[in-house]
Amino acid sequence: MDSQTLETFLDKIFALQKRKSNELRIEPIHNRKLRIHKLREWIHVNRTAIQEAMYVDFKKHPLETDGIELLNVLAEIKNTLSHLDDWAAPKKVDAPLTMLGTRSFIQYEPRGVCLVLAPWNYPFLLCVGPMVSALAAGNTVILKPSELTPHVSAVIKRMSDEIFDPAVVSTFEGGVEVSQHLLRLPFDHIFFTGSPTVGKIVMKAAADNLASVTLELGGKSPSIITRTANLADAAERTAAAKFVNNGQTCVAPDYILIDQGIAETFIPLLIGQIEKLFTENDQAFEVSEHYCRIINDKNFLRVQGLLDEAIAQGAQVRYGGSSDRPSRFFHPTILSNLSLTSRIMKEEIFGPILPIVTYDNLGRAIAFVNDMPKPLALYIFSTSKKEQSNILQETSSGGVCINDSAIHFLHHNLPFGGVNNSGIGKSHGYYGFLAFSNEKPVLRQRKGLTTIKTFYPPYTKRSQKLMEWFLKLF
Numbered sequence: 273m274d275s276q277t278l279e280t281f282l283d284k285i286f287a288l289q290k291r292k293s294n295e296l297r298i299e300p301i302h303n304r305k306l307r308i309h310k311l312r313e314w315i316h317v318n319r320t321a322i323q324e325a326m327y328v329d330f331k332k333h334p335l336e337t338d339g340i341e342l343l344n345v346l347a348e349i350k351n352t353l354s355h356l357d358d359w360a361a362p363k364k365v366d367a368p369l370t371m372l373g374t375r376s377f378i379q380y381e382p383r384g385v386c387l388v389l390a391p392w393n394y395p396f397l398l399c400v401g402p403m404v405s406a407l408a409a410g411n412t413v414i415l416k417p418s419e420l421t422p423h424v425s426a427v428i429k430r431m432s433d434e435i436f437d438p439a440v441v442s443t444f445e446g447g448v449e450v451s452q453h454l455l456r457l458p459f460d461h462i463f464f465t466g467s468p469t470v471g472k473i474v475m476k477a478a479a480d481n482l483a484s485v486t487l488e489l490g491g492k493s494p495s496i497i498t499r500t501a502n503l504a505d506a507a508e509r510t511a512a513a514k515f516v517n518n519g520q521t522c523v524a525p526d527y528i529l530i531d532q533g534i535a536e537t538f539i540p541l542l543i544g545q546i547e548k549l550f551t552e553n554d555q556a557f558e559v560s561e562h563y564c565r566i567i568n569d570k571n572f573l574r575v576q577g578l579l580d581e582a583i584a585q586g587a588q589v590r591y592g593g594s595s596d597r598p599s600r601f602f603h604p605t606i607l608s609n610l611s612l613t614s615r616i617m618k619e620e621i622f623g624p625i626l627p628i629v630t631y632d633n634l635g636r637a638i639a640f641v642n643d644m645p646k647p648l649a650l651y652i653f654s655t656s657k658k659e660q661s662n663i664l665q666e667t668s669s670g671g672v673c674i675n676d677s678a679i680h681f682l683h684h685n686l687p688f689g690g691v692n693n694s695g696i697g698k699s700h701g702y703y704g705f706l707a708f709s710n711e712k713p714v715l716r717q718r719k720g721l722t723t724i725k726t727f728y729p730p731y732t733k734r735s736q737k738l739m740e741w742f743l744k745l746f
């Protein structure tokens with residue numbers, strides 16, 4: 273399809289969804305659930321096709337696809353189906369003193385036509401997960417999966433073509449030019465997952481139509497390991513969260529800040545855990561089925577560039593460091609002795625390199641984190657409640673795990689999202705439903721006497737007296 277034809281087609285689908293979105297407002301919740309049920313069945317039937325597409329796109333192990341991509345979408349579906357009636361029901365609110373006589377409630381209305389722009393790193397989960405929330409809230413959705421995982425994107429397109437009316441869900445594959453055209457359309461809500469750089473482009477485009485946005489972005493998520501931490505545990509959880517998906521996880525620990533007195537004990541434990549988790553029987557990482565690849569050549573060169581520059585600036589390779597461009601293999605790599613002004617300590621790594629930075633006092637580690645843009649996640653490994661609460665209170669981040677890494681993403685009763693540079697708005701479960709809803713306040717007045725009449729003009733001596741009395745109450 274040439275770009276003119278594509279644009280005309282996109283405009284046509286948008287207009288179709290716009291009309292349909294008005295119909296969806298008055299639909300029973302049951303219809304929303306039916307759509308989500310259909311999706312659930314489709315995922316179960318097409319599980320192998322999704323696994324195969326993931327494997328072709330970046331050699332993701334089928335069990336990893338099951339465990340991270342499918343299980344989480346299915347859990348989101350189950351949670352949504354179980355609670356949607358409650359979430360969508362109008363919520364009564366109490367009248368304050370100034371509103372005595374009124375009755376009020378919050379009605380959750382669909383935002384309308386929504387756009388979901390997804391990244392490549394968890395290409396099914398991060399496209400279909402937000403779609404579940406959008407459908408639960410009664411919206412129509414246009415999906416734009418990532419062009420970097422073409423096989424998974426094709427599966428997502430097939431899913432929407434097979435089970436949804438295009439006036440409700442429609443998928444557009446393609447690259448940046450497709451996103452750019454979509455971003456010109458007057459969507460009611462845009463849900464974007466990706467880098468802070470593109471997040472800013474999305475927010476600027478949304479401003480032209482004053483579309484609301486949810487921006488799920490990235491950044492450098494630190495892991496602070498204190499002297500009181502259980503180091504074996506910290507090593508295992510860090511290895512799993514950092515090197516799964518080859519470090520291409522938004523909530524992966526980006527770098528470690530560790531007490532200088534324990535760093536040399538921690539590094540061998542971490543290496544041991546990386547080998548235990550990602551290889552079998554001492555096989556090389558190159559042939560391990562449990563270790564996936566960098567997504568494309570561009571990202572491979574980016575990660576290699578970060579490593580080369582860090583080494584040139586004095587970083588010491590404590591583990592790994594090798595790579596193979598044709599197969600986009602990158603060995604798990606641990607660095608120490610970093611220059612804090614090197615790019616690897618400034619930019620999100622999004623690859624299998626873990627810098628380890630030591631600190632001599634916890635206050636300095638906290639100050640280091642606070643000097644950086646607010647991260648998507650922050651991890652604390654410590655057995656001291658005091659240390660935990662100090663770090664929690666003195667830093668700002670999208671989310672926190674204490675004595676683990678990354679798994680808060682999987683907990684659908686917690687809001688997930690970033691703060692400022694790492695994102696705007698929250699998603700998952702009830703919070704995802706809210707992101708795609710307008711919380712409409714409705715106030716019903718009664719006839720006759722209500723407090724508000726006290727403040728009507730004319731402003732007589734009597735009303736002055738009443739006002740004096742009122743003001744004293746507050």
Ligand code: NAD
Pocket residue numbers: 389390391392393394398416417418419446447448451452455465466467468469470471473488489490491521522523620622648689690695
């Ligand atoms: P990206 O920002 O490059 O791309 C994301 C989407 O935006 C893609 O669909 C792409 O087609 C589109 N896009 C790219 N350039 C565009 C442009 N100029 N105009 C309009 N659209 C454009 O991100 P990515 O490389 O796919 O993913 C990696 C980033 O995503 C990392 O920063 C990571 O931390 C972040 N991420 C965040 C989360 C989260 O939940 N917060 C999850 C996964 C990834």
